[in-house]
Amino acid sequence: MSDPTPVVIVGAGPVGLALACELARRAVPVRILDKLSVPTAESRAAVVHARTLEAFSRIGVVDEIVAAGQRTTGLQMYADRVSLGKFDLGTVDSPYPFPVTLPQDETERILTARLATLGVTVERERELAGLEQDASGVRAHLKSGEEIRSDWIVGTDGSHSTVRGALGLRLEAPSKERRSCWATSKPTTSWTARRCTRSSRATPAR
Numbered sequence: 001m002s003d004p005t006p007v008v009i010v011g012a013g014p015v016g017l018a019l020a021c022e023l024a025r026r027a028v029p030v031r032i033l034d035k036l037s038v039p040t041a042e043s044r045a046a047v048v049h050a051r052t053l054e055a056f057s058r059i060g061v062v063d064e065i066v067a068a069g070q071r072t073t074g075l076q077m078y079a080d081r082v083s084l085g086k087f088d089l090g091t092v093d094s095p096y097p098f099p100v101t102l103p104q105d106e107t108e109r110i111l112t113a114r115l116a117t118l119g120v121t122v123e124r125e126r127e128l129a130g131l132e133q134d135a136s137g138v139r140a141h142l143k144s145g146e147e148i149r150s151d152w153i154v155g156t157d158g159s160h161s162t163v164r165g166a167l168g169l170r171l172e173a174p175s176k177e178r179r180s181c182w183a184t185s186k187p188t189t190s191w192t193a194r195r196c197t198r199s200s201r202a203t204p205a206r
């Protein structure tokens with residue numbers, strides 16, 4: 001068996017990819033695994049906030065992220081066509097005093113490309129099934145039957161994390177049942193508050 005990799009990251013979402021970039025640019029050998037054969041095509045975490053932009057600056061992707069997304073300087077909320085108020089989002093004390101709206105799949109694409117320039121490729125169709133740890137390190141057991149030894153394993157494998165489960169940890173977060181509807185679409189007409197109110201009222205809840 002070959003020498004252990006210092007760090008194995010499980011999950012190539014935005015968190016895992018950003019960590020892999022940070023480690024790789026500091027010359028820490030790292031592998032990053034994901035169970036999916038292709039990246040997500042969903043918008044999901046679509047707002048990148050100022051602090052994350054600062055972290056992206058260190059990784060060297062902030063200009064591309066800002067250029068690809070939409071600077072969001074304010075928010076206006078409505079209910080039943082009545083304005084609930086306007087919020088100024090451009091006042092944060094940061095070199096990037098604005099959130100950027102960018103679909104998660106775009107953020108992942110940019111981080112994956114940056115990671116490739118650092119010499120690391122996401123290893124796809126590699127699903128973690130379980131792990132064991134002792135004083136010498138960690139053994140990751142993949143669903144395929146493969147075993148990977150490492151000094152550290154990092155769980156960035158989302159809300160149903162296999163790593164967290166293997167460690168016997170629970171996600172401490174409010175889990176109120178809620179009904180919602182979620183869609184990714186391209187508007188075919190100009191986007192107005194009135195249309196927004198109409199479409200949200202017309203959307204059936206799950």
Ligand SMILES: Cc1cc2nc3c(=O)[nH]c(=O)nc-3n(C[C@H](O)[C@H](O)[C@H](O)COP(=O)(O)OP(=O)(O)OC[C@H]3O[C@@H](n4cnc5c(N)ncnc54)[C@H](O)[C@@H]3O)c2cc1C
Pocket residue numbers: 010011012013014015016033034035036043044045046047104126127128129156157158159160161162182
């Ligand atoms: C349907 C949906 C809609 C969402 N909408 C929003 C939104 O509008 N706004 C917002 O801010 N956030 C939204 N989120 C939440 C947002 O997607 C997460 O906060 C964000 O993705 C967290 O990033 P992450 O890198 O921690 O995990 P994820 O993006 O979940 O990435 C985890 C990765 O780990 C991989 N993985 C999981 N298990 C294993 C395993 N055992 N072995 C190997 N790989 C594994 C997965 O394939 C995935 O690629 C949404 C989430 C979902 C599911």
